[in-house]
Amino acid sequence: MSTRSGAAGADAHHPARHPGRSAPATLALALAAATVLSACATPSGDIASPTTEAAAPTPSGVPTESAAPGSIPPESRYDLGCDDLVPASLVGDVFAAPVEATDPLVTASSAGIALPRMTSIIAVGGLACEWSNGEPYNSRYGANPAHVGLLVTVVPPQAGGWSDTAVRFGMPATATSCGGWSCTATQVASGAWVQAQAMDGSGEPDPTAFGRVVDAAVAAIDAASPPGPQATTGSAIPGDCQAVVPDAVVESVTGVADVVETSWAGGWSEWAEAKTIAGDRGCLWLRADADEVVVGTDWVRGGRWAYDRIADGGGLMQAGSDLGLDLVAPDLAVLRCDPADGHCAVDLLIGADWVQVSAPDEAVTVAIASEIASNLAG
Known part of the structure; x- marks a missing residue:
């Protein structure tokens, strides 16, 4: 089974070799909230009437297939390789x-x-x-x-x-x-x-x-220099973590009586700055009475291209299983668990976005991912 987000029939990826390592350190991400902008274009002129004619095939005889949203990689603002x-x-x-x-x-x-x-x-x-x-x-x-x-x-x-x-x-x-x-x-x-x-x-x-x-x-x-203009990225991910998944839902799913929603904490770096610019801040829920992670989310707005690039390169560590979650292709939900520390992640490819949900417990990971998938796909 392929867990690539693109067209059916892609080769299944193979997990890369897992090195020995220490437990995950806390990810440093931005605290600034990101505002999701949407734009609606009003067509000019007459609206074309429906047609029942089949689309013309390509010269090779194979019908064209439109690219999934977010599958086109972003261009560098510098004319440099x-x-x-x-x-x-x-x-x-x-x-x-x-x-x-x-x-x-x-x-x-x-x-x-x-x-x-x-x-x-x-x-x-x-x-x-x-x-x-x-x-x-x-x-x-x-x-x-x-x-x-x-x-x-x-x-x-x-x-x-x-x-x-x-x-x-x-x-x-x-x-x-x-x-x-x-x-x-x-x-x-x-x-x-x-x-x-x-x-x-x-x-x-x-x-x-x-x-x-x-x-x-x-x-x-x-x-x-100077670099080209900043491109606009389409995304359905809300700017507020409570709109991604409310505290009450996290508490209900996990059985934790009181959770605190926060951002990932730590120092700062060039990649943390880039996450701030992109609005890829992620969300984190902790126990209110202990410094213990209940569940976290990370994402790349318009980042389907990145998941596909990694899958095509054979870099998705641990074989994934397609969860379904009532998503319609090309949307996808893939569960991967790390035997080294027991953590699991669900990669959600919904619309143009790549959202990753992770938790120390597989059932919690899947349940929260299901809630987020329903919110984003709905």
Whole structure:
């Protein structure tokens, strides 16, 4: 069975190898509420009358099939590819082991069921470029000693400036640090937030070569600026968590007498900033009497493309099962559970959006996902 969200008949994906890892760290997301905008266009001229004529086939004789909403990937606001951002010759000097261009979304998803943090950077027209040995790695799950790789991300500047949280933390701030298995750097290039991280579980990345990579990325963004305009993303996800699923429903489904709805907490980063820009803040419900997660949601507005990209790349960690949930194709609900920590997630592909519901209990995960699916699909 295929759990890709596109047309029927796609090959079933295969779960990637699961690395040893620590328990998930708390995801840092934005606190700012996002407002969902909808626009209705009024047609001009006469309305065409219905027709019973069959659509003309393509020249090959195969009828055309319209793309599912949200399945077209967003375009970068920069006229740059990853090879333009950092030449491959510079990347090879950072590590003793060979690396090649890889998909950071697949690398992150191969490490665990959590939605990849870098997805929102791409969604807002930024860049996320990786060169690695293909071993799984996701910072949410801690280090993987088998992973060797370089990740360079660029969040385009915003017309209204960075978020209040970023400003409060003094970010982005120019800094470079190397030690142990990694080198990290933050730079500002023509107003953009440029972040680079090199990880080498078998030894230390070359600091000098890493510095040349960072300089090249900054120079490329400076030369390519200004970026194109921010694209508008269609989404049916409400801006209020209570509209996603009310506290009363969470309490009824979970049997927890009193829950508190909040946002994911923690520090700040370039991917957290991108989630703020995109309105991908997610929701979290805790026990009122304990710092214990009951259920959480994460999402990418208009992000069906990201789920399909990961599925096509073989990066959906753990085989998924189609739940149905009375959804009509191409909408989809896929259950995946992680045997390492017992957490489960349901990936909802509804309209253009990718919504992920996760909880320590499978029954709770499915029940809350069913409520959200009903709200979004209705």
